[in-house]
Amino acid sequence: xxxxxxxxxxxxxxxxxxxxxxxxxxxxxxxxxxxxxxxxxxxxxxxxxxxxxxxxxxxxxxxxxxxxxxxxxxxxxxxxxxxxxxxxxxxxxxxxxxxxxxxxxxxxxxxxxxxxxxxxxxxxxxxxxxxxxxxxxxxxxxxxxxxxxxxxxxxxxxxxxxxxxxxxxxxxxxxxxxxxxxxxxxxxxxxxxxxxxxxxxxxxxxxxxxxxxxxxxxxxxxxxxxxxxxxxxxxx
Numbered sequence: 001x002x003x004x005x006x007x008x009x010x011x012x013x014x015x016x017x018x019x020x021x022x023x024x025x026x027x028x029x030x031x032x033x034x035x036x037x038x039x040x041x042x043x044x045x046x047x048x049x050x051x052x053x054x055x056x057x058x059x060x061x062x063x064x065x066x067x068x069x070x071x072x073x074x075x076x077x078x079x080x081x082x083x084x085x086x087x088x089x090x091x092x093x094x095x096x097x098x099x100x101x102x103x104x105x106x107x108x109x110x111x112x113x114x115x116x117x118x119x120x121x122x123x124x125x126x127x128x129x130x131x132x133x134x135x136x137x138x139x140x141x142x143x144x145x146x147x148x149x150x151x152x153x154x155x156x157x158x159x160x161x162x163x164x165x166x167x168x169x170x171x172x173x174x175x176x177x178x179x180x181x182x183x184x185x186x187x188x189x190x191x192x193x194x195x196x197x198x199x200x201x202x203x204x205x206x207x208x209x210x211x212x213x214x215x216x217x218x219x220x221x222x223x224x225x226x227x228x229x230x231x232x233x234x235x236x
Contacts, residue, residue, distance in 0.1 A: 002048040009055025012185035016177035034071040045081035052091025059093035059103045092171030099146035109197040110137040110157040113207035122152035129221040136175040176219040180212020
């Protein structure tokens with residue numbers, strides 16, 4: 001069985017709707033929490049798929065959260081292996097930082113469901129199913145697209161929403177994995193942040209009900225196509 005390792009920073013920001021997809025495609029899913037689990041002796045190249053998930057801290061916060069040092073080292077080893085890496089929100093920022101793109105606060109929050117604008121490259125990429133589907137945004141930091149990477153998507157409030165670095169690395173600032181059926185966990189877990197940003201959780205709850213099914217279908221198409229591209233070509 002293939003292995004998929006998800007680096008999870010808060011319990012409710014998990015693989016969401018992507019976990020059943022991975023199981024269907026023959027992956028055994030394992031979660032590790034970098035704040036408590038030891039990544040130092042983990043063979044980054046031996047895992048079939050690594051997904052670095054989101055979280056409320058910054059990709060540059062290792063002075064405040066020392067566990068980030070080992071997480072950064074692990075993701076760096078994974079990137080060096082050339083094997084598939086998917087980064088979502090904080091995970092994408094970590095990948096961008098390690099690949100030469102700066103990560104910094106935007107000066108405002110982007111929280112809630114909203115549309116993406118795909119670049120020309122994005123429209124011809126695996127992200128094409130998201131062109132008319134609102135996704136869940138939940139961040140206050142932004143990444144610069146790393147040198148050699150391709151910008152795939154933007155939004156009104158954040159120019160850098162997705163990048164591809166070769167075929168094996170995909171970084172997504174937004175949450176395409178969020179399960180609308182479990183959005184209440186996000187609203188409770190981030191209630192202080194929502195209050196400080198003057199964002200009404202009732203709006204997010206209503207939008208989750210409105211857009212959740214379409215986002216789930218598009219997410220399966222996006223990640224399914226990306227996983228297809230990671231499979232070795234059949235022998236002739």
